[in-house]
Structure formats: structure tokens, C-alpha cells
Amino acid sequence: MNDLDDKALVARCLDGNTAAFEVLVDRYQRVLYNVALRMLHNREDAMDASQTAFVKAYEKLDTYDPNYKFFSWIYKILVNESLNQIAHRKPQEELDSAIMAPGRSPEDEVGEEWVQDRVQAAIVKLPLEYRRLVVLRHFGDLTYRDMAAALDLPEKTVKSRLFTARRMLKDLLNQRGTVRA
Amino acid sequence: MIDEKWDVIIQEELDGVATPSDRALLYDRLAQDPEIRAAYENMQRLSAQIREVRLEDPPASLKIAVLNAIGHGAHRPIPAPANRTAWWAGLRDAFVARPIWGGAFVFSTGIAMGLLLFALLGHSPTLDTQGLTGAMTPAERFDRLGQKNIDFNGVHGRMETGLSDQGPCLYLDITSLQPTQITVGFAGNPYAFRGFHQETPANGQVSFDAGELRILHRGENRYLLTEAPAGQNDILVRIQVGEATLEEHLPLVR
Numbered sequence: 001m002n003d004l005d006d007k008a009l010v011a012r013c014l015d016g017n018t019a020a021f022e023v024l025v026d027r028y029q030r031v032l033y034n035v036a037l038r039m040l041h042n043r044e045d046a047m048d049a050s051q052t053a054f055v056k057a058y059e060k061l062d063t064y065d066p067n068y069k070f071f072s073w074i075y076k077i078l079v080n081e082s083l084n085q086i087a088h089r090k091p092q093e094e095l096d097s098a099i100m101a102p103g104r105s106p107e108d109e110v111g112e113e114w115v116q117d118r119v120q121a122a123i124v125k126l127p128l129e130y131r132r133l134v135v136l137r138h139f140g141d142l143t144y145r146d147m148a149a150a151l152d153l154p155e156k157t158v159k160s161r162l163f164t165a166r167r168m169l170k171d172l173l174n175q176r177g178t179v180r181a
Numbered sequence: 182m183i184d185e186k187w188d189v190i191i192q193e194e195l196d197g198v199a200t201p202s203d204r205a206l207l208y209d210r211l212a213q214d215p216e217i218r219a220a221y222e223n224m225q226r227l228s229a230q231i232r233e234v235r236l237e238d239p240p241a242s243l244k245i246a247v248l249n250a251i252g253h254g255a256h257r258p259i260p261a262p263a264n265r266t267a268w269w270a271g272l273r274d275a276f277v278a279r280p281i282w283g284g285a286f287v288f289s290t291g292i293a294m295g296l297l298l299f300a301l302l303g304h305s306p307t308l309d310t311q312g313l314t315g316a317m318t319p320a321e322r323f324d325r326l327g328q329k330n331i332d333f334n335g336v337h338g339r340m341e342t343g344l345s346d347q348g349p350c351l352y353l354d355i356t357s358l359q360p361t362q363i364t365v366g367f368a369g370n371p372y373a374f375r376g377f378h379q380e381t382p383a384n385g386q387v388s389f390d391a392g393e394l395r396i397l398h399r400g401e402n403r404y405l406l407t408e409a410p411a412g413q414n415d416i417l418v419r420i421q422v423g424e425a426t427l428e429e430h431l432p433l434v435r
Binding site: 018021022025026029030031032033034037043047050051054055058115116119120123134137138139143144162163166167169170173 | 188189192196198223224227228230231232233234235236237238239240242243244246247248250251252
């Protein structure tokens, strides 16, 4: 069943074959979890959002329109779920640095991991409407068109916001000395 | 500051969607204009840095939780034996028919419970087993020292050592559909941990024997061992499924 495409798997799920949904979970759990993690910056919340997204997708599978890609559709559910979680948070919780590598010593403050932490921290500092575009493009590997479908935005808006988001990200990293101006 | 038009073409090129004419224009300009070249390299570096941010593996429990929620049979928690009711009913009927069996059963159960308590508490006088009630008290601070993902023979999860506000500690997040024997020990320093907690007591039968903590695990559970003594450099965690064994030394000091 692993070699079936998403639409064929969805069709099997609708016929009552839950094993087909397991293949979809295997296929998308890593990327969905990472998208949620970059959006929410907290592992437990990312786990909850991913789990809820999968379960809601399963429950609403009969509303899925096969003219669209399955992963754009499930990302849309995930992004909405992540936004719900953020909306229910207290303001100070959003800037949590929980996913940065813990216990970093001054000696570690060089090299690849340090840069990765800085990039992650900068992504979290982006306003949500920009952050979700960077996350979907770079962690979900979505095209402009897929992002437009996932976010219910015109493709043009997606493109211009993504470009603005990258400029903001570059500025944030420049302030922190990670990317040269 | 370059013209926004160039910034757009640069980003489109890096996203692989620039038109052939824009691409030709850009590469022509890159060769002539150091400012645009610097902007291009800068954006290229940013894309590379975002790409290099490591993707994390989701917890193994994510898939199992999803499949449980949708009622996918193979991934339900290990069910209780289907004939449990019939077994108890049979026993009850036997006791009614022969009352002396009931007395013998109560007596032998009492002895067995006493022995079990002695084994759990008597061998390890310093171990805080209050967590066996399920009152998991996770450390407020946890600086990770070592980590190993577990993914073999149907057992998934993660083991992590770290420094908490209670000293060195070990977390075990285990999910398995079949009974799994886990042993945790130090070479030459048995019963070293002072606290043990588990999130779901029903899923882990715990004993302390022969210098090791032994857990007969099934389903999904989280275990926490706290307050290892000073001077221990590492801990050996062994997970056994049937004949297969995964062993890992994890550090307890930085």
C-alpha cells in the first residue's frame, strides 16, 4: 500500500480501510510535526496540534476535494489548529525558547548548532502571518500555489508576504550577527 | 539597498520559479553589480541556513495516538484478555462450591503481596517509589546531556539523560505493542537512583533486583529516574524485546 498515491489512499480510507490512513500518517507525520514545532515553538503543543490535525483530517475525509493536493489540505487543518493553540496562549508563552538546545556553554556558541538556534529563534520572532509562510515554504517544502491553497490566500499575496518575511528574517539575523548584511 | 525588483527576482530564482528571461537578466547583473551579488549571496546563505535547521523526529506516540483515535485496530493498546470475565466468574463459582479454596486463596495472595512489597521496598531502602502511584513530578529544569532514539523490534521512543533541579536524571519514553523488558543500571553501583516515577503505573511492572531497576513495560509510558549520586559518569540502559537487545550508555555529566 506504501506505493499508492495520496488520493488512492484517501479513497481506501473512505472505503473503511484504516490501514490506508496509517500510510498517510507515516508519510506526513514528520513534516507536519516540524511545521507545528516551528509555528508553536513547543514540543508538546506541536504533538497536540499534529495529532488533532490528523484526527480531524480523518473525520472530515469525506469533505476532501481530490482536485487539491492532500498535503495542502492537511496543512491547512494543521495551520488552523496551530493558530487556535496560539490564540489560547498567554502572550508571554509565545516567545518561549523551549526548542533551543539546552545547556549551551560559551564554547558551544560557535558553529552550526549556534546558527541553527539563532535561525529558529528569529523565525519565532516573525509575526504569525509571515512566520507561517516561512515555515510552510522551508519546512513543509510547499510551492507558492500549495501555500495559497493551505492558507486561503491569493498566490500573489503568498509570494509578496514570503519575500517580506525573508527580508524581516534577514534583518533579525543581521541584528544578531548571524547573516552578513 | 538594492531595488525591490531585484530582490523579487533573486528570491524567485532561489525558489526555482524565476522565468528564463528574469534568470538571464539576474546572472548578467550579478556579474556586473557587486551590490546585487552581495544581496544574492546573502539571501542564498539565509535559505541554506533555514534548510539546515534540523528536522526533529516526532514522538513515536504521535502515530499510535492518531491510530488509536481513529480506531485502527492494530494500534490499540494491548487489550485485556478477552476471557477475563469468564475466568473470574469461574474462580468465583469454584469458591462458592468449595469455600476452603477461598481461604487458601486469600492466605496465599497475602503472602505473595507481602513478598512483593518486600522485594520492591526492602531491597532499595533509599529509593523514593511514591511516583509509582503515577504522580509524575517532572523536573522544572532539564538540561539534556545525552539522548538516544529507540526504534527497533516494535519498540519506539526516546531515552534522555540530563541535569534537573533534582540532579542527574533519566527519562524513558517508551511505546510498544508487545511486552518489553527494560533494565537500567550502573556498573558497580546498584540502586543508585533515589527517585522513580512513572506516568501510567498500569503499563509498567517495576522491580528492583540484582542491582538493577527492571521494568516489564507494555503500551505507552514515561519513566523518570531522579537523583543519581554524584560521581557517576554514565548510565547503562538496556531494552530487551525477545532475543534482541538495545544497549546504550548515556552520560550523566557534561
